[in-house]
Amino acid sequence: MKTIVLDTNVLLDIFVFNDFRALHLKQALQEKHFDAVVTQKTLAEFAEVIARPLFALEPNLQSNLCSKWISLSRLVVDESLCAAPWQCEDPDDQVFINLAYTVKPAILISKDHALLKLAKAASAQDIFITADYTYTDFYLKIS
Numbered sequence: 001m002k003t004i005v006l007d008t009n010v011l012l013d014i015f016v017f018n019d020f021r022a023l024h025l026k027q028a029l030q031e032k033h034f035d036a037v038v039t040q041k042t043l044a045e046f047a048e049v050i051a052r053p054l055f056a057l058e059p060n061l062q063s064n065l066c067s068k069w070i071s072l073s074r075l076v077v078d079e080s081l082c083a084a085p086w087q088c089e090d091p092d093d094q095v096f097i098n099l100a101y102t103v104k105p106a107i108l109i110s111k112d113h114a115l116l117k118l119a120k121a122a123s124a125q126d127i128f129i130t131a132d133y134t135y136t137d138f139y140l141k142i143s
Helices: 008-016 021-028 039-048 060-072 092-102 119-123 134-142
Strands: 002-006 034-038 073-075 106-109 127-130
Touching: 002 008, 002 092, 021 034, 034 092, 034 134, 039 060, 039 092, 039 127, 060 073, 073 119, 092 106, 092 119, 092 127, 119 127
Parallel strands: 002 034, 002 106, 034 073, 106 127
Antiparallel strands: none
16 A cells, blocks of 8 residues: 655645545545545644635534544654655645655655755655645556
8 A cells, every 4th residue: 555645735625625536546545545644743834824814614513523534544754754765845735754764665646846945855764745636546557
């Protein structure tokens, strides 16, 4: 089973915006085709982002979205993360690269440019960073 790390912006597309480009990814998660991993820090970031007034989500819905994501993922303890040899320009996103580095081989899906800049270096360590939601389809076919 392939391990996958999803950045918060991808989770927004899946759970808040129901972006059609992310529907197959959501289905693959629900069908447990991937080992989706999270940490308390990544969960906290998701909860903080969906609580922003911009999204106007009721507290009940926020709680349900967090619970849904938790039910689809496996928790990795923050303290067990290895520091990746690359530093992300955005310190808030370092946890995602450290998580992928710890559980490698892994696919990290993000639309964040700071993370995407690390893709070439990370690929040498079996971490595939992409903004392409269909990238996972390739791995499902060869699994």
